[in-house]
Amino acid sequence: MVDSIDKAREEFFSEAQEIIETFSRNLLALDAAISEGVKDPTLVNEAFRAVHTLKGLAGLFGAVAMGTLSHHLEDLLDELRLGRAELTRTVLDLLFGAIDVFGKILAAERSGSEAMPPGLDELVGRLRELGGSVAPEAGMVTDYELDPGMLAVLTEYEEHRLRSNLEQGLRLYRLHVKFDLATLDKALEEIKDRAKRHGEIITYLPTGESSSIETIELDLLMASHDDLSILIGALASDRIIVEEIERKPLVPAAFSSRTHPPVVPESVLSVPSGHPRPGEEAADLALVSPDRSLRSLTQTVRVDIRKLDRLMNIVGELAIVRNVLSRIAERVRAEGQPQISSELLRVHRNFERRLTEMQDGILEVRMVPLGQVFERLSRVVRQISRELDKEIRFVITGSETEIDKLIVEELSDPLMHMIRNSIDHGIEDTAERARVGKPAAGTIALNAFQKGNHVVIEIEDDGRGIDENALMQKALRLGKIDLTDREQLSREEVLSLIFLPGVSTRERADDVSGRGVGMDVVKTNIGHLGGVIDVQSEPGIGTKMTITLPITLAIVSALLVRVGEQVFAIPLNSVSEALAFDGRGVRVVDGRELMGLRGQSLPLCRLARVLGLPDDSTSGRKFVVVATVGTRRLGILVDYLIGQQDIVIKPLGKTLAEVRGFSGATELGDQNVGLVLDPGALIEEVLLSGESVREKGLRAHG
């Protein structure tokens, strides 16, 4: 039980860190604004808000020092935003100083130290001088024809903002808007953006008058320097009405804000008071049991992935140094100094060990759980299911499976597209589901697990499955296959038609999901990550997509091979075996070379020929590297097997973007560079060139 409270405290540290960073960015923006002589009241407001939130949280989690500092900062910022204090350079410096102290406070709580960080007292002292108690404000608010209902729901904070806007002479407007609940977020972002250019939206009040369950009506209270006509021009639409809130004639009227609500009898407040009266410090530790210390801490550090890339580069270069070291040892031995040589070798072994540890360490840092992406997807699923009016049950398993951060970043889009397609095309609507005896809610299951050096992600739905006939028709119509193909394609091949451009998008764009994103784009994106995608489907039962990805792009074990004069690297996670090849047992079927391997046929590919390199077919012994990606296999014929090496794959630049078959290049030592083969791309190229499915994009280009 205590664990979940500890976890909450950990979240607190993360959140506190984020708030402090936001506060810092805010101050920097204020700094810039001051130098340009620009006054931006929203910045001060945001700073106030940040500190205010921090104070609240600090109190909740018993962080005394943080609470104290936030409390005084809040007072000062309040004075600033009400215009009672001036934001001078000195004040700004003081605020920046507070950020340092916050940092020290966080560090102290992390290391479990109970001591107040140095500088806190001094800072608080100076803040106190500048701050001071907040005097009650004049009731300018009542000079306006504000709906008493609207006033009654403003929090004190919002009322402050309203007052400060009025004090600066801004006008008040009410925007009456009607939005769909489903697209509420987007609509609000839009109106916020547009409104920002003209003033400040103080609050949003849902009116409770919505006519249907799917729409919501809100009144927005806005302050602006602009005329009504300008605002109407900028903001009004068929869903948004802009009205000005007039200043009243100079006859004072009674407002509900003036009348006091009934005095509250103690018993209605169902929480025993125990909290300190306003004015006292945040001495809230009384509420937090004494043995709960802040020792449990966030141990996370946020790192820029580029820094990790640089570290990886250095590891790669150290690996080269290690190789040089071993060569020197050899030379020394050859020159008759066995003792020095064995010392060098010992150093080399030690170095090797440490280097591997460091490499593993860095790799580990790059790994993040897939849960990050999955969580985002849950929200998307909710949104899409409402958009498309289908009830969806979204089941996630394996979210703790880890994968390289760079891959994770690129995964959310393809996954989202696939899920959208699934909900859109796969899951039937409620009526149809009832008809076929399926539960009303469609299920989408997202599962992830590690398999050797790969991570497998499965997306499965219980929808209507892929209509193979419709698929073939469409492919026929688009000219991707011809009539003879229709007869000959296996089920698996038919299903993979879905990955051809144009096949999996709608012909007519409907206004909810548009044309949809083609599966060819998804496949290409997954390909860029070094992964492959497979599809299985059963009509009436459902569809399952399986994505197989390498765990990391950074450093991989590879098999170095030579073809002619050139050295290539083949990532070992795609290599199932390598064997000597003597040219016997090769058959040619349908223009493709096959060889027998333990009773099964293995398609062959002569690397030299495929890459357009001089092919030395006459030389004796060659080797076959069996590459396996997903369910497909290919035997790659090379001249020589050099050996295994850990490599850092560097991507090829845009200039070489059109070149297929390589996933990058790597340093081989002595400044030599070897190209890294992309077995997946090779397999596709070779296996499909012999097939009758015609698709120009999949062929090798010269």
Place this chain on the structure above:
Amino acid sequence: MANLTRVERRGHLRRAAAAGPIREFLTFTLSVDLYAVELTTIREIVSPPPVTHVPRAPHDVLGVCSVRGVLVTVVDLRKRLRAPAPPSSSRTRILLSETRSGEVVGLLVDEVRQVIRLGAGEIEPVAAVLGGDISAHVLGIGRPDNDPIILLDLNSIIGV
């Protein structure tokens, strides 16, 4: 020493006043012609390390190489500009430049010469001076010592 520098700079300033803002160009040869690119676009000049051929790459890409761990795509500038090819010398160099997308591209040139300074007024517009399709890459012609130097737009050449 200090005095000399001051005099030089004043001289420059006078020229600048006459010719507009001064830009620095790095000159080099490609076969028989003199070319130059703006110095600020070059990040480094290196002796060519071993260049690995990339099969199926565009014809003017020589391949890739590594400079202190950074992968560089090497472009044969002669081929890209369609200049005739002479025998390569020991003085060939690779000029490294970075594209907007972060890729480091190396341009193979025959021999690097010196850095020259040209004011805006000293750069002749291309117009009909050069024919063919390289005019898209040319900023203009400079003649600091009367010999024409073809000023190239590097960003246009590396094409991204």
Place this chain on the structure above:
Amino acid sequence: MLRILLVEDSQSMRAFVSASVEQGAAELGEVELIQAASGFDALRLLPRGRYDLVISDINMPDINGLELLNFIRANEKYRALPVLLISTQSSEKDRQRGLALGATAFLAKPFSSEQLVAAVRAALDGAS
């Protein structure tokens, strides 16, 4: 099984409430806590389920807790829903307004897990 809708924009606060409710299982029984990170999310979640209690922070950006309460009380469907508002300790005005609008109970920050559980209990009792 108690279904509680928690409306709170601070992640750590949500975690704290969730943990507190877990700890209070003896008093509250089994609780399903549905979390909304904003007033808007709450507006989306309200029509989609049956709730026994709404816990809402007062101070949230855009739609604040008072506005949410107002919306709840103005609506036939949810009028009778017990609402526990969380306020900052220094804001008497917020509390007064909340009462005027029909809040069932208040909890002032900072509070302990036990206090939260007691407040939930009281809000549920107060409603019946």
